[in-house]
Amino acid sequence: MVQLICQHLSLGYDGHEILHNLYFKINAGDYLCIVGENGSGKSTLMKTILGLQAPLSGKIVTGDGLRKNEIGYLPQQTLVQRDFPASVWEVVLSGCQNRQGLRPFYNVEEKRLAHENIEKMGLSSLTDRCYRELSGGQQQRVLLARALCATKKMLLLDEPVSGLDPVVTEEMYCLIESINREDGITVVMITHDIHAALKYANRILHIGESVFIGSKEAYMKSKFSDGFAGQGGVR
Amino acid sequence: MNGWEKLILYFQYPFVRYALIVGVLIALCSSLLGVTLVLKRFSFIGDGLSHVAFGAMAIAAVFGMTNEMPLVLVVTIVSAVLLLRTGQNAKIKGDAAVAMISVGALAIGYLLMNLFAKSSNLSGDVCSTLFGSTSILTLTQTEVWLCVLLSVVVTAIFVLFYHKIFAVTFDEGFAKATGTNAGLYNLMIAVVVAVVIVLAMNLVGSLLISALVIFPALSAMRVFKSFRAVTICSAVLSVCCAFVGILISIVGGTPVGSTIVAVDIAAFGGFSGAGIILGGMKK
Ligand SMILES: Nc1ncnc2c1ncn2[C@@H]1O[C@H](COP(=O)(O)OP(=O)(O)OP(=O)(O)O)[C@@H](O)[C@H]1O
Ligand SMILES: [Mg+2]
Numbered sequence: 001m002v003q004l005i006c007q008h009l010s011l012g013y014d015g016h017e018i019l020h021n022l023y024f025k026i027n028a029g030d031y032l033c034i035v036g037e038n039g040s041g042k043s044t045l046m047k048t049i050l051g052l053q054a055p056l057s058g059k060i061v062t063g064d065g066l067r068k069n070e071i072g073y074l075p076q077q078t079l080v081q082r083d084f085p086a087s088v089w090e091v092v093l094s095g096c097q098n099r100q101g102l103r104p105f106y107n108v109e110e111k112r113l114a115h116e117n118i119e120k121m122g123l124s125s126l127t128d129r130c131y132r133e134l135s136g137g138q139q140q141r142v143l144l145a146r147a148l149c150a151t152k153k154m155l156l157l158d159e160p161v162s163g164l165d166p167v168v169t170e171e172m173y174c175l176i177e178s179i180n181r182e183d184g185i186t187v188v189m190i191t192h193d194i195h196a197a198l199k200y201a202n203r204i205l206h207i208g209e210s211v212f213i214g215s216k217e218a219y220m221k222s223k224f225s226d227g228f229a230g231q232g233g234v235r
Numbered sequence: 236m237n238g239w240e241k242l243i244l245y246f247q248y249p250f251v252r253y254a255l256i257v258g259v260l261i262a263l264c265s266s267l268l269g270v271t272l273v274l275k276r277f278s279f280i281g282d283g284l285s286h287v288a289f290g291a292m293a294i295a296a297v298f299g300m301t302n303e304m305p306l307v308l309v310v311t312i313v314s315a316v317l318l319l320r321t322g323q324n325a326k327i328k329g330d331a332a333v334a335m336i337s338v339g340a341l342a343i344g345y346l347l348m349n350l351f352a353k354s355s356n357l358s359g360d361v362c363s364t365l366f367g368s369t370s371i372l373t374l375t376q377t378e379v380w381l382c383v384l385l386s387v388v389v390t391a392i393f394v395l396f397y398h399k400i401f402a403v404t405f406d407e408g409f410a411k412a413t414g415t416n417a418g419l420y421n422l423m424i425a426v427v428v429a430v431v432i433v434l435a436m437n438l439v440g441s442l443l444i445s446a447l448v449i450f451p452a453l454s455a456m457r458v459f460k461s462f463r464a465v466t467i468c469s470a471v472l473s474v475c476c477a478f479v480g481i482l483i484s485i486v487g488g489t490p491v492g493s494t495i496v497a498v499d500i501a502a503f504g505g506f507s508g509a510g511i512i513l514g515g516m517k518k
């Protein structure tokens with residue numbers, strides 16, 4: 001089942017084009033990794049998929065009944081004001097916002113979900129701490145927990161493991177894999193960790209000068225894996 | 236006659252009770268909105284919008300309108316919406332945008348008045364937008380009821396949309412991306428802010444409204460670290476400060492607005508101290 005089609009998408013800022021005529025589909029249950037150099041437009045593509053930014057041309061069509069409030073998102077950076085008073089609990093719970101509709105308060109089910117994701121991220125001891133007083137890696141885990149709360153069908157992650165220590169990184173990959181395999185949630189992940197991309201993803205989107213989209217196996221055989229992911233291909 | 240007897244005596248007069256009710260309610264509304272405004276970097280929106288309202292009054296005067304209130308309200312709401320709705324993608328951000336609109340409106344308004352106005356009492360008009368055209372001690376019963384109604388509506392909106400306001404204020408991009416109608420909620424916040432500011436401006440003046448927006452929120456942020464605690468604390472603090480300020484001003488015969496602000500400043504000092512001590516204890 002196709003959940004999302006990007007049709008002849010051109011992306012850019014202020015009329016300046018970064019990506020030209022991109023066409024690809026995302027199927028339900030996919031684990032798609034987006035790779036490419038710094039500044040190649042990966043984050044821009046993700047923001048466009050989420051509707052945070054208008055494409056220069058082309059459009060994004062959703063299928064299979066995918067609605068906007070069924071998507072979880074982890075931004076690459078969150079510009080949270082330095083003095084914003086917000087506890088870890090409040091931040092994670094705000095991920096359930098899209099389940100709430102017009103109901104003014106969170107119900108038991110949503111609070112349970114938030115607790116569950118806090119536990120999954122190993123944040124139980126930090127629940128009442130102030131978000132801005134956490135370390136970078138801890139903040140990243142809080143935002144991941146929030147993204148998980150918002151996820152029902154699709155999860156978009158922009159460099160989820162940046163700033164995490166090796167142990168937590170490994171845990172994170174396992175967690176994302178289990179979300180994908182067991183809960184059947186579509187995962188779209190931007191990463192520079194080509195080893196992980198080749199280990200976990202079933203499809204790869206490589207963007208840059210020229211674009212590649214296809215299965216992991218096809219990617220390893222293609223010319224793209226030579227230069228950019230040389231070491232990855234050897235393994 | 237000691238202070239207590241003086242208070243009892245004064246409370247026999249309805250205008251004293253009205254002043255107390257209106258002062259406390261406006262303090263409540265502005266402190267509820269204050270937390271969001273301070274965090275969105277719109278601390279000075281009270282000042283900015285009051286200058287816009289002044290500009291609108293000037294235009295109304297030029298066209299010889301008798302009832303300027305509707306025009307002022309509409310122009311102010313539109314400005315508030317333009318300012319607040321632009322959100323995180325704006326090219327000109329928070330404080331700079333407010334400063335631009337406020338200075339611009341003030342200049343244009345003053346220019347228009349100079350060119351066309353029949354009234355020669357310019358400084359008087361400017362002054363009344365800054366310190367309130369109707370003094371808080373000369374309120375009519377209708378104004379009091381209007382204020383009560385408004386406060387109930389504002390508080391209800393705030394409580395009902397509390398979680399959405401938090402989500403939109405904390406991370407607008409995430410809220411939008413995951414299907415929350417951030418634009419709509421920003422619009423709602425903007426309209427409520429504009430209505431509160433226009434009405435409060437007439438009653439207590441824009442200087443006081445800015446103080447009521449800024450001080451309780453900043454004081455609460457010294458001590459508390461969660462959004463909920465900060466919101467509750469700033470509401471309680473603002474109400475207490477307004478209450479105490481009005482009592483002092485009645486007994487001491489000091490100007491009401493300035494006294495409330497002075498009490499707010501004292502509270503801010505106290506909370507800063509408490510924040511430092513609490514911070515020190517944790518380490
Ligand atoms: N707000 C913006 N305004 C104008 N240009 C931008 C803006 N954000 C990004 N760009 C430009 O768009 C290009 C793509 O940026 P993008 O953030 O999508 O890269 P990326 O692939 O995510 O890079 P990275 O691997 O470093 O995260 C860059 O050349 C950047 O300079
Ligand atoms: Mg990026």
